[in-house]
Amino acid sequence: MATSSSAIESDATFNSFYCEVKQIEKQDAVLTSAQQIERLLRPGATYRNLNPFEVLQIDPDLPVQDLKKKYKRMSILVHPDKNPDDRERAQTAFDIINKAYKALEDENTRKKCMDVVEEAKFKVDSAIADKRKKLKKEGRKDAAVDEDDPDKYKRAIQVQTMKLFADMERKRKELETRDQEERKRKREAEIEEEENKKAQKEWNKNFEESREGRVTSWQNFKAGKTSKKAKLGKPLGFRPPKLKPEQR
8 A cells, every 4th residue: 555645754854853863872972862851850950940050950040042052952851742642741841841941041031040059159258268268267278068069059049049949930939829828818808898889879779769758658657646636635615414303
């Protein structure tokens, strides 16, 4: 049976895609598709993934053009089509990578991320300076610290950066919660005010509708009271019995 041209093109696309993935795995020498998905979704990764540099496994000073290349390689590795047996988790990992890339691709959000990294460096450098002072006070002439090792220094900055991103997210959630509670409180107050206005309007309506009846009832009451007073107040007089003539 002849094979359709669309099927051939589909097979060719898949083979090209598969070869590209294998090439990326070999070039990066980091993690396979399954390992990348596991890295992004493992327990505790939620806060790690707040750091876009950590998600994309890049240095903060990586040029934008290289950032795009790294994003393309990683997005292909975790793409759902590449992981048909784990499509749902692959889609989640793919979304995480997309979010991180968008944060670094945009000039404004990238600057904010870089500000976080700079703050992390400042905190690490301050902590190192405090360690050196303490060692000198203890009589250590060399005052060497673990962070003198470039790899450990880099790792310390990465850890501090992750903490700062996590702290920012915590504050964002707290602010969001307060805003939601404030909006809820205002809405409840608005509903209460609307209900009070509605009740007052209904009372006024009923009051006006019953006005004529109340006036008529009062007039009837007054008329009846006056008539009763008139009857009770009419002078009856005193009538002595008639005297019979004396008989002798």
